[in-house]
Amino acid sequence: MSRAEGQRERTESLAHRVPDLAALELLLAVARLGSLGAAAREVGITQPAASSRLRSMERQLGVALVDRSPRGSRLTDAGALVTDWARRVVEAAAAFDAGARALRDRRDSRLRVAASMTIAEYLLPGWLLALHAERPDTAVSLLAGNSAKVAELLLAGEADLGFVEGLNVPTGLDSTVIAHDRLIVVTAPGHPWARRRRPLTAAELASTPLILRERGSGTRQVLDAALGGLARPLIELSSTTAVKASAVSGAGPSVLSELAVGEELSLRRLVSIPVEGVPLRRALRAVWPTGHRPTGPARELLSLTRA
């Protein structure tokens, strides 16, 4: 999929076919404000620059995006679709930015967050985005690790607020449940399980070799507990992405957080297999050193995660 495509895709890679972020943001501004000039002002460039950027974007895509008139500009039908896709790219970029910003401010920060991998990857960037919208001056740092690492950082005073997804709260920490996450059994659509009519039983799941994260990961922990310590690995991989890729390629069934496979499910690269009698729901918790109730930006972030 990668090297072969890399060869064939001499059609010039994505970056040559997709407008850059600045252009996408401009398009969103035009969509919202209904005028090239106003959009130009908002993104901090001159009107002719905006005009030219938009024009070259239309040339690049081969589609007219806005109807210009002496009274303003409005999206064409195609423009409305493109704008929605652009919005999703920009949102992903904003999440990237929020995460990177947190990493950058690691040293000299006011709010230091420690989080487990799944939460750091899939949820925190969005929360940090929201926090940044309300408190733009808060410098946030982010450290990722397993539950033990999070606890260690909090107890050593090297982090102000933690997020974990395990079953048990590490000792010395207070916690509150901020959300729930479900582990789901997934396979490639071609797998026999995808055509089952009855839910999987715990025994079947326990007796089937699965594609799993390594022992010690939060996901693996919950699964082992739910099955009574019995999950049988078919392969053990060290990142969620690798597990997903392996499952998509049809290597076997896997058990993953629903947070991690949203896109794969909606594109039907993976399908979810119902299971009965296995408690795969797990709490996501915010944690902090016992007694040190979160204050200031930590408290703000905490409240954002809950409502």
Place this chain on the structure above:
Amino acid sequence: MSRAEGQRERTESLAHRVPDLAALELLLAVARLGSLGAAAREVGITQPAASSRLRSMERQLGVALVDRSPRGSRLTDAGALVTDWARRVVEAAAAFDAGARALRDRRDSRLRVAASMTIAEYLLPGWLLALHAERPDTAVSLLAGNSAKVAELLLAGEADLGFVEGLNVPTGLDSTVIAHDRLIVVTAPGHPWARRRRPLTAAELASTPLILRERGSGTRQVLDAALGGLARPLIELSSTTAVKASAVSGAGPSVLSELAVGEELSLRRLVSIPVEGVPLRRALRAVWPTGHRPTGPARELLSLTRA
């Protein structure tokens, strides 16, 4: 949220803080191949260019992403996180590209697809991506409209395959169910419904004014049918994005496709309210003119959507 932020964010907009797509793709290639030079070759630039790009990306983010050694390069811990966020940006960009490519090839195309808005926005770009991976030479065009429009295009021979989300299949068309979608009731987290302990009843839902798409939209149609033609609009808006924005801002409850609100739910900008006794599940169907069973690329796309 927008204009005020536009002012305050003179910290330079996203495009200045997020590396461009070419750099993100390079990072992914480095992560996968474990070498700057190999990654450079894959993306079609020279090794010094890759080195410089990567370096400026690290400078921009203020974080070391890869450990260089004379034996190759590996991601740092921070680099692994950043790579995951980068992957999501690149995936969004790939979806953008797949959609835009389909729009561009509108005229001289071999496979012409007509789809309802929700499907065109949220699902088709992914499917087209998969199709492109398997059949890179297929030129696909995309037309979006409501169910009636889709039917019209198919019957006029101006489209080869359609996708609709309504309840009833337009006459003259054959169809197959390719997936299911659920409408869900959502509110901002601060709304009283977010603290309910019991599911909402049909009567409560029917008697509460809701933020809705305009009449005639697939979503509205299903909701009206489920409630017996009784949905009461609080506001009627003409795009899903506008409805979401309005709901997030706390204007009131709304009913939306779960496809449309995935991100809002996981960021808890919106919360889902359980409902009982209202059949809000709806089928997504592929449709084609009666008798003209999809063949060639249409058949390929169809099978991709199902497995």
Place this chain on the structure above:
DNA sequence: CCCTGCTCATAAGACCAGCTTATGCCCTCA
């Protein structure tokens, strides 16, 4: 009735960023 103010487009010139080519250093393995 025309003037003012909004819209967008075009033209010409300056500037900056990123690429390529050419080199050098470091490490490992045979």
Place this chain on the structure above:
DNA sequence: TGAGGGCATAAGCTGGTCTTATGAGCAGGG
């Protein structure tokens, strides 16, 4: 110890994209 792969640095060119300056179309008010 020499060959090869890995990365960094330097110099020069190329190209895109911004800015300023200007023109043209349409609306609404004095």
